[in-house]
Amino acid sequence: MRAQVSYLDFVIGFAIFIIAVTIFFNHTGSQQQEREINVIQLSEQLLSPGYPQDWNASTALRLGVLDLGEINETKWDQLRAMLNEEPEKTRSLLSAPYDFIIRIEPSRLDQIGSGTSLPDAQSIHRIERIVAYNGTIVRLEVIGWV
């Protein structure tokens, strides 16, 4: 009978432990997923014309660099300038809660971002999209971090 009670305690304790561990990792994963979704959302917004469609630094309500499916270099340069001059506002217009860098690959044809360098690898989230740029189909790399 005693042995039986110990067995029951063990089983219950083990189950509680398993649940606790699972909840911990789940919470951690959700944070990572949220960051990744934010990066995807950032890339989606970038690959849009923005609003208004012919936005500039003073009129922009939402930022995007695509026109007719291709990166508009004027918009790209305006975004670069805005990130340099008003990074917080620009990040807000991009709905980006984190710092980010955007690269056009291959060979890093160009790069813009709210941060200047990549922090340690543990909190970085990175996706690649495909986009037309200057008559070529290239990769657009979006990297975000806390």
Added chain:
Amino acid sequence: MGLGQFFTIDALMATGILLGVIVLITSGSGHENPTSIENALADDLIRSLSAISVGESNSSLISTLRDNGTIKPEQLERSILEYTSELWADGDVHLAGLILENTTEHVADLIGFSMILNNELLYVNTKGSDRWISRTTRPISGVNKSQPVRGYSARMQFSASNNRTTSSFAYFGGFSGQGDVTLTLRDLPADIDEDRIVSFSMEAAITQNVTITVNGDSCGTHTANPTPKESQYFDLNACTSSLTPGDNTVTLAFEDIENAFVGGGFIRVRYTTEEITIPPAGVGRYDFPDIHGIINIYDSITIPGNLTSLEIYLEYDALLPENVTTTYFLTIGNTTIYNGTNVSSESILFTDSDLTMLDYDALTGTIPLRMGLEGINYTGYITVDTPSDTVLVTDVSGSMSVCGDDEPPLTCSYGCSYNFWFWVFNTQKSCYVDSEAACSGDVCGGSPTCVNTYSHDACRTRMDVAIDAAKTAAQTILESELAQVGTVSYSTGVQSVLGLTNNLAAIENEIDSYTATGWTCICCGIYRAYDMYTNFSDNHSYMIVLSDGDSTHDCTGPGDYSGTLASESVANQATINAGQYACANNVSVFTIAIGDDLTASGINTLRQTACEESMFFESEDFSELASIYETVTQEILSRTTYTSQIVHPGEGMASNLTNSYISFTYDPIAQPAMINEVPITIQTPSLNDCTDEFLFNPNLRVINAHVTSYSDEHWTSLVGINENTVFNISSYGSEYKYLGDPFIVGLPADRFVSGTNTIAILTGSEPGNETGCSVNNTIVIDAAVSINPAVSIVTSKAEGCHWNVLQEDTNVYEISIPTDYDGTKQCYYHNATYDDDDAYDRAAYMLFRQLDVSNSGSIDIYLREQELSVEVAITQDVPSLWGPSEYSIEVTR
């Protein structure tokens, strides 16, 4: 208890493990969402291929293709997606795959993908597994396997384009005469010259050779080939150099003034012009023809709406012989507008205030117009005879000896007893007396001398009644100078015959010789009479068959004049057969059943013996026989004589009519062509009969329409459309010679119906005396057409064709599309013969298809050649409308 505790622990353990597993599963699925990014990449790829044109692409392969001309200049604007789609449609899948490989080389190591068009693989970039995890598609319109993706498209519509071919007309009235007749062709365009005139012609009914001048220039003498109620075509193309912009006069000069007239017709000039003249709505004008001879005009005016104002100008002069009373008059409808008695010269203008005798409300549609002579003792209307042969077939059977009526002279009959030696004999005596009272005693006298008379009866015998009526009938018929009368008397067989003659005395002598005796062989009389005619072709052979009793004899057929005694039914049928035989051979058989001896079947037999029900007459009363004969003979006369519009001018008479006109304003029933409509004039083929049908296309809106009627020297008496009478001359009076005679009769726009329409036209010389109609009548319609432009699909060529389009199965409308097509290809609408890879041909067929409402292979609009232009716009390098095809990208990982 122990057992229950154990189960509780097991349940707790199972629940804990289950919760753990659920949490693990949930957390595992939240780690990443691969389909989201893969979907995005597939969309990215297809968007990028759509965004980069082959003209701007930096792809080394595309650059090479541009340089070597594989990619044509007109293709530079196409996206890589479109260009590779076109390569696929053209069958070059390999090159499409190479281009896709080359243009996606920078993303090849990012993701695996396949590019597929309508389930056909164009290119695959293998990376990772070959199982796709995301697929995106985009519809590609204008491409289809093995179909042209770019080419020609034609847009075609009917239009009244500049430099169109059109016509100007000047119409003669129903009778324009007598003398030299001049018509004015109004308002020829300013740009008209000899080169622009396509044709110059006259279509008219004339009866003698005519010399024509145009603006005073001789246009030659033309030979007439007169056929009653048929028009003749006169080619005036040799005189086109005489035509000038503005008003032009055409004069017809005749030699014999008695036949110096035009019985309907028109002068027509066809020409090309850049001038577009839109006549003002609600304004009309009638120009009197200029007449130099004797003014004798039968015409009409047509007011296609409600009359609001009227102005009439008359200018004439007349050479009047001494002691002659001559009145020139003008009537509109049956209202006399002007009477000028012994006026040698007149120029007079009537305005609304002078025309109060007219009821403007009643002046709508076509109204007869007459200008001529009245109260004349120096001229006269012609009553025209045509040859006719009439045979009087009279029953002289025994029953004809009984009393017919009481009209004197009476035949007095009585019994007579006389002595011969010692014996007493009885006999019958008869003679004519003046009254019934005179019929007493031995009034007839003579031998034998009656010692006693009895049973006096005074009356006119049926035979006497018939003799008197037949003689009167013969006399009436012979009033026509070209008529002949013959007689046949019949009883048991044919009793006597007098051949066709115009000798009235001989006819009367023959009829007077009739005596009543024997049976009744009606068929004998009919067959004998039939053999007396010599000419059946002119349809003027008449037979009047009289009988007072049922038929008693049978006949074997034509040539049997003696017959055989037969039963009632056989004899009756033989009578019917004889009559119908004559009818079938153009003899008009009238039958008269007279007296009270006829049975019902005998009456019915004579009814069926006549050619038509209306040609059968019956009465039990012999006293009505004379009036029946009168009715029949007047009917024959009306068929063989008529009043002509021609007058005999007296010696030394002449009159000239010049510059005269009628102008009017009205509220039109139909509005002119609107902005989105094309005005056209269409003309039906000649109408085949007095009642005929024509098709009317629902795409048309009638603005103005009329029917022509060549009435010769008669009057157009009745015109109706779809059972609506639009003109009835008898509503203006019964003496047509005082009424106008329209050559063109307006057809109200609101009387037309879509599809089959019925038109009826009759001519006549007096009420009830119809004279048929012309075979040259036609309907002319000014209409507005609203037809959708025809747009062809994309084809690989646009060359054109010479089109042949049937109109009402017979007439062919010919048109080259485009107008400058100079090839040899012939296209036919009725059997859809055309090149379906030619944009012009396809659009033209679609355009004509809209005009073929009845789907009969012939169009329902009667187009005059080039009356309607076809406006053509051709567009090159047009994308096809195939598809859409499905362009898919499948992403693998």
